[in-house]
Amino acid sequence: MAAALDILGERWTLLIVRELLTGPCRYNELQANLPGIGTNLLADRLKFLTEMDIIRQRSQDGAKTRMYELTEQGESLRTAVLDLARWGLGMLGTPEAEEVVRPRWGVLAVEAMIDPRHAGPDEVYEFRLDDEVFHIDVKDGRVKVLHGKAPAEPALVVRTDAVTFVEIGAGRLNPLEATLTRRVVMEGAEEAVLRCSRLLGLMS
Template sequence: MGRSYDQFCPAARALDVIGGRWTLLIVRELLLGPRRYTDLVAGLPGIGPNVLAERLRELREAGILTQAKLPPPAASTVYELTELGAAMRPLVDELSRWGMRLMGLPRPGERLRLGWVLGCVRASFRPEMARGVHETYEYRVDGEAFHLRVDDGSLEVRHGPAAAPDCVLTADLWTVLAIGSRLLPVREALEGGLARLDGELDVLERAIAILGGHLEATGGRYGIVGAVGASFRPEAARGVHESYEFRVNGGALVFHAVVDDGAVEMRAGAASEPAAMLSTDLATLIRLGAGSVSLEEALARDTTSVAGDPEAGLRMAAAFGAVVSAP
């Protein structure tokens, strides 16, 4: 189990078992259900195969996880939490709630995956609003599926589709985040083609109210800023040294990107001297990011404009190709 703190203390004993690098993140993945080795590799980018194998061995020896065989037709070997491991759910949820206070703007190179968002969903759950509710909500996001079962004030979050969901929402990750954080009304997302709903709208609106506590508290700003930053194309910004400002929903959300020779830093607030500025509504920004609308189409609408040096606007479009497409 590696080095010990050699202290006869419950906290020290727990850290002897789960205090190693990657260990809690492995537990985070398994709290959503049994996972194959390849699923864990995909959900933990950056972990080395030797480290993952060692951590899985340590957790198995500590009685936190076990291996099982899925029934046919899957017939795959999976890792799943034992009763002792599953008892860590409140700990991981509380860690997520506490960690939300530390979530500033995304750092360069930071990634976001669906599975990591699900922990935030559990941490955002409002049990007082779920009394007497017995419903299952399925989300299909960027080719992946997960579902949430609300049962009279309790919540279960699992990977995969639900057997009999009360509603199914299909959208990309950033649209789901925008809806959950109340930056994008669900009706507007549906009418604009950003999302598709199978089921009753009032059921989905109830799900958003029950599940949106902490995400709503952040205003969803870091998610949207992160989406723009994730679209940055370093190869298109070599030799570029300038700032670009983004104004969303009439200035309700303002942030900017500082581009420096193929690198970018996303910052909140207005830029001091932006070379170009994109003003648009949130729905159009998301559609630009999803590639479902071109920059020319967006500019043809009253809600979108680009100000500043026209050449800088083209450089902005090239650098953030998934947000604005250069004409």
Template sequence: MAARDYGQYCGVTRALELVGERWAMLIVRDLLVGPRRYGELAAGLPRIPSNILAARLKELQEAGVIRRAPRSRVIVYELTAYGRELEPVVLALGAWGFKAMSDPREDQVITPDSMTMTLRTAFRPQVAATLPATAYAARLSATELLIHVDGPTLAVTRDHVPVDLAFAAGPGIRRLISGELSADRAIATGAIEVLSGREDLLDRFATTFHLAA
């Protein structure tokens, strides 16, 4: 039985009963990046109490959204096929929520999985298909990601390989993705720091990843 029962017969109601509890959709968000051990989920959601994480995982399993699976002698949590159907919902929520975002507060963190999903939300495959393949290394607060764009295909990993452009950004990444700052202006103001590679490729990045604010 769902932890929350709204007493209405409706698809939206049923969806909220299954994944509408606090933290549930953030667990789904992180599992859309890939399977995670319990400790990895806890590390990616540093404010979640351990009893709440355990409860949400149990509820999501009972709902058929996630499952436990053995991987190299450890147990990981992963989305089921039914759970993966939530990806366009999560991306749409991310795009909608982006419109109401400002710069992060001091107590807010950026995690690798949250930034990966932000990039997947902002990715414009139709635009990327017209541009040369490009590899970016992004240092975002304490998060370092390899962003590889090849035509309409996006891969975001934590590998360390040669890239065309490496850059560091704090809150400026939001202003770049939203179009509030141009690539040239972001570099000039220090919102984005180019670490290596061609500076002009930051404009390609901003063209490839865009969310209207």
């Protein structure tokens, strides 16, 4: 644990890893998604994580702007980060007005909430959090959370905003109340709604 904390225990380091677990990012995207981090500190952390072979830079489709992404070593932190996120959900209060909640964080929040023991039949659930779209793919008893729209007709489409989603995940807002007040809109068969809710641990 001490060896791990020597690398990951610095302020902002795991939050940078969290951002990259949802996909590659440009420098300015990382800075925008980490409110409060100074540009010099971000540059220092990225340099250190690169030296530790946790992240790397690459060009995207020949573009001049370089992206940061996780290496295999960095990707291996996914389980630990998800466990921390799952634990942290229970510590959250209702977000204050001045607090920033990024829709992109919903991808990891969903992944942290999933209980694969409740994986049902093969189907896809699509989530639209503000301008972020991702989906859960259930196939052969395995569950994956993927960016973008569902490749086929989803069994369920969930529309909400990032703040509402965090409140539900933290147990501060009842999913039924959120649905009745139209803070969450779900389109799909009732059976699919129930299966998705069980998968995310929102009902027993």
